[in-house]
Amino acid sequence: MPPSGPYGPQSGPNVPPGGPYRPQNGPNVSSGGPYGPQSGPNVPPGGQAPGAVGQGSGPHAPQTLAFAPATEPSIRKSRPAWLLPSLAALVVVLIAATGVGAFYLSGSDSPVNPSPTAGGGTEAAGKSAVGAAAKGPDVCGMLPKEEVDRLVPEATISKSSRAGDISIDFTCNWINRRISFGEFRRDREIDVRISQFKGDGSKTGRSVAQNMFEVEYGSAEYGATATPSPTAGEKNYQSAITDIQGVGDGAFAQYTWHRDKMLWYAFGTAHARVGDMMIKVRFQAGQQRKDAQILSSDTVQAITEENAIREVSKLVAYFAKGVAGWQKSNPGVLAKPEASSDVTISPTPRATPTPTELAAFPAECAAMSETAVRLVPKATTRARGTVVGSDNQLECRWLNRELSGGPGVTKIRSALITVHRFTNRAGEADEAGARAYYASELGGSKSTANTSLGGIVFGKLTELDTFGDQAHRLFTQIRQGETFASSGTVVMREGSLVIQVDYSGHQRPEGAQPNSREVKFMSEKEALEGANTLASAYLRVLRDQPAGS
Structure with missing residues (x-):
């Protein structure tokens, strides 16, 4: 069985780790309810879970939650080959295990706890x-x-x-x-x-x-x-x-x-x-x-x-x-029994929205172009936008595929800023939605850090206190398909915004293919310093904007 968990804090001397969830109204809840404490004589041993909060609180407290899951965007846009993402959601590991029971034959035909509304059968x-x-x-x-x-x-x-x-x-x-x-x-x-x-x-x-x-x-x-x-x-x-x-x-x-x-x-x-x-x-x-x-x-x-x-x-x-x-x-x-003994029906997949290329380069991106062009000289720019549920996304890119790296050397350099703006149903800034999205990104990065998979090598994850309300960075190298490059990535949350910055590139002998064995990755130092520079520049632009803009 996979790990599962109690919802909310519990009380009593012999409680299992974590806490319960309880219905909102009445004994037969149709739409769920907040999770609250449990008490009673039949509570398992074990104490409170690491991270559970309430009576005897720990560091990871879930907020009071509704039993029915909230709507949250879960669709990720595709990224261009030269603009490496944090790859936080690249690997999803699901574990499922089932218990096995046995039946034995014994006893009589008398009911154990008969009810007045016995079912049919002859x-x-x-x-x-x-x-x-x-x-x-x-x-x-x-x-x-x-x-x-x-x-x-x-x-x-x-x-x-x-x-x-x-x-x-x-x-x-x-x-x-x-x-x-x-x-x-x-x-x-x-x-x-x-x-x-x-x-x-x-x-x-x-x-x-x-x-x-x-x-x-x-x-x-x-x-x-x-x-x-x-x-x-x-x-x-x-x-x-x-x-x-x-x-x-x-x-x-x-x-x-x-x-x-x-x-x-x-x-x-x-x-x-x-x-x-x-x-x-x-x-x-x-x-x-x-x-x-x-x-x-x-x-x-x-x-x-x-x-x-x-x-x-x-x-x-x-x-x-x-x-x-x-x-x-x-x-x-x-x-x-049915002729076809095993049938599986999967939920209908959600359509993935196609980003729309914007005719004009957004002002917030243009305002940081001076910084981006220092990292990506003579860059070609592109901006795209898309909406996924309550997540309004903006992507700005600076790219040069044929940058001179000196005599006989060709470099690729790419800078990518992706901004996720979260709003609630009333159209107001939704900081909770941004926190949820950032938590998912951080969890994915934690799971892939210091690992390798299918030609991708993930470096060390570092959580940062220098950017926004929350931030972390990761270095990645990839040799897969047509993409041979390294990337420094910074993911940060500022209020109701989550911003991802990727600075990517490689160098190779002039005339060699971009996915040739002769490709040399951009160094970790250059990649992470570039990502930090871009992240700082965007936050300055963001904070210089007039209130409400």
Whole structure:
């Protein structure tokens, strides 16, 4: 399982790292709510997470967040070959792992916690007549779209069905591990399995399903009280069982929390039986700051017990209702797996806007041209603009591909300024949007610093206090395709603006191809000093502008 995380601070002596998220209004939240503290007797051990804030605060506190993810531009524009970006978003590493459970056959046909609204299913269903079969239940269709959008926005959906020796299984999975929410990146997953059990000798399918339910119930009870010996640095917790009333022929929920050196996650699980069918639902949720290093547990937070139990209890009710409806329409028969057993539906990709070349060089860029031309003599200029959601982007470039580097030497030099101006729905400056974007850029740079990949070598990341409100720089060398060059990059935030400065280039023997083996990179010193000079020049222009311009 990937790292996930609690939302907000917790209280109490035996809390898991991090904190909970709680609904905004009422017990059945449709649009999410802020995250607040949790208390109660069934709270896992482990103390507060590094970076979690509240009672017992740490250095990385999430703000009070809404449960539904905020809209934020996530589309990056393409860059010209000679204008190297910070490459912060070049490498995205996603880790997914799944738990494996086992079923055992035992017990009787009596319900563990029967409800007055037991689902359908007949004794004959377990002894279905040869050849009697019906199209299987549509598991993915049982969950309302508004619930999917609330819990796992822009989810990739996967479904499968297959017949086994003792059951016919139907599954659906909704997953999105990179949900942008302000300065955080969220991780959400709903996984559902519905199993219809076959009869076994004198046992009906309903009886077998009841046996399975009892085994799961007993296993959950054991997990809540067992005290296994964890490995060094590992912590585990399983909550007491919560019986869910009014769902199928019996239902319960449980919370699981895990922490080790690499993984930090938590989830809620719910089981239900409806006639000869068993339902298992798992909901996992977490978040991590965008400026945290990928593949680390830094600032990771996982869903809390209160919220996990609430969500899976609500989810399993939808599927129990759907199963009961399917059984009513198909009494006494076994479900038939689909011919195509595995199907994945990805969200529709967002269109990438095409930058528009501007007829006139913008005044803010022209005002710093004297500095840029010292670094890129006899430069050809170009300006482009584009809008991505609330991000109004401006790009100014100075380029010379045939600059003399002395007798028999040709140089390329490029200076690029990219400005991201963030506004809210009212058209006002949106500093929070800029902070979120900058955090994402910094997190990407942290993850690639001092690494190499596919012909790209990333240097040391240095955070700076000399430019704007926040800033960092990185040196990069690239030998890939037609682009052989090095680049010094400074990314800085000034209020509601995020500015990226790239100073790039190389030198080669006259007449040699730009991607020849004879290319020599511009030195790190020259690249970073050039980027610093350009960043200082742009900030001077920015601060000299009249207020409100």
